[in-house]
Amino acid sequence: MEDIDNIEEDEYGFSRNYFLAKELGGSSKKSARKLSDINIVDEQELRETAFNIETKHEKEIDEILDDYKTxxxxxxxxxxxxFGLLMYGFGSKKxxxxxxxxxxxxxxxxxxxxGYLPSVNLKQVLLAIAELxxxxxxxxxxxxxTPAKGQEALPSRSIDDILxxxxxxxxxxxxxxICVVVHNIDGPALRDSESQQTLAQLASCSHIRIIASIDHVNAPLLWDKxxxxxxxNWLWHHVPTFAPYKVEGVFFPLVLAQGSTAQTAKTAAIVLQSLTPNAQNVFKILADYQLSHPDEDGMPTEELYSASRERFFVSSQVTLNSHLxxxxxxxxxxxKRNSDGQECLNIPxxxxxxxxxxxxxxQ
Structure with missing residues (x-):
């Protein structure tokens, strides 16, 4: 019994000394390094480096994508x-x-x-869908x-009226x-209950079909039964693509980068390259006009529509509005409106x- 008591006492003494040493060591040793001492990389440089990372296993990924195409x-x-189609799985589904x-x-x-954008104007989206x-x-x-009905969707109407x-x-x-594609229906600007209810009511319209993607692990918690x-009316499809979130990540600050809210040319180019060729061409018309008229408030919307239609980039005002x-x-x-009251478009x-x-x- 004495041996057992001695062993327990030795173990207690060792434990007490261990925690005492840790406490004293922790209080006497403090790191002199600060977060501000870290050499943070320039955001544009970091984004360019991340954008140019080579994709691995391209052959296997191409085979997966070919299978999806079937x-x-x-x-x-x-x-x-x-039904509505809901795409989930690792990688960008865009x-x-x-x-x-x-x-x-x-x-x-x-x-x-x-939906990955910091802000989405759902009312403008619903108006475009209603006009279409x-x-x-x-x-x-x-x-x-069949005789046409005189019902029209007006810009002055509320979201409830449009629905x-x-x-x-x-x-x-x-x-x-009409097919409504929602990239990242679980995005920051759409996660609130009001936006999800609006999208759900839109999806329940007989002439609307939703094709959406989700990436957040808790996305299903956005919806009730x-x-x-x-x-x-979701049909869930597991479609991992293993593709990087290049476009979706443009609007999120990088942890290792210097903070910058300015819209850089590189960031704008990445975004524009994700749009259709016609949308890019419309943007080029606006950019050329702005460079040749530096003293003006911007290009009048009517002028942009005329120039875009002449070059067959848009077929109607509705198409131009969707690009804008x-x-x-x-x-x-x-x-912004100029001195004549015209609505003008300006690239910041x-x-x-x-x-x-x-x-x-x-390029």
Whole structure:
């Protein structure tokens, strides 16, 4: 028994001395280094380095993407059946969804919402969708000989009024619908309950189909049972692409980079390269005008529409508005009224940065 007591006492003494030594050591030794002493890399340099990292396992990734492409007809069939498509899995799904839309949804009108942006104007998106649906139903009625109805979506209406218009628009043609692509429906600007409820009500319209992607592990917590099964009517598709989040990450500050809120030419080029060629060409017209008219408040919207239509970059004012909405969401273009009361469009970049941007786009 004495041996056991001695062993326990020795162990107690060792434990007490160990924690005492740790306490004394921790209080006497303090690091002289500070966070401000770290040599932080320039943000643009860090982004360029990250952007140019070579992708590994390209062959295997291409094989995975080719397998997804064989599923495109099935995805179209699911949309025609009234379901919404929800893409999840590791890697950016942006290029995959856009390839699906451009190759398999050519018979339908497609509206894109970039949920990864810091701010998204859902009312402007709904207005664009309402105008597009109104024109689509008019053309369908005209081709079928049915008298057109006089219901129109007006910019002065509220979100509830626009949703009522969308729900009230009916057509016997069940294959008449608009596809709404939402990149990162779980993005920072769309995570609030109001935005998700608005998107759910939009998805429940008979002439709307949603194709969306999610990346946040807690994204399903955004929806209740009714939203998942009754409104969005999701069909979940596991489509890991292993692609880097190059475009989606542009608007998020890098931990190892110096903070900068200025829109650089390089950042703008990355964003523009993710848009359609026609959208890029419209932006180039605006940029050229701004460089040749440095003393003006910007290019009048009507003038941009005329120039873009003459060069066949847009077919209607609705198309131009969708491009401008993307520019504004990405903070590439700002609007203001000149002394004559005209709405003018201005790119918030210096002339040198604008010239560099055009050079980057031409490469």
């Amino acid at each position: 599923k495109y007809p099935k995805w179209v069939f699911e949309l025609r059946c009234g 290029a995959l969804i856009e390839d699906f839309a451009s190759s398999s949804l050519t018979e339908y009108s497609v509206v894109v919402i970039n 649906l109104s024109e689509l139903l008019k053309s369908r009625r005209k081709s079928s000989g 009522s218009f969308l729900h009230g628009s009916q057509s016997e043609d069940k294959d008449c619908f 009714k939203m998942v099964h009754k409104q969005f 909405m993307e520019f504004k969401d990405h903070e590439l273009v700002k609007t 970049l210096s002339p040198d940065a604008l010239k560099q941007l055009l050079l980057d786009l031409s």
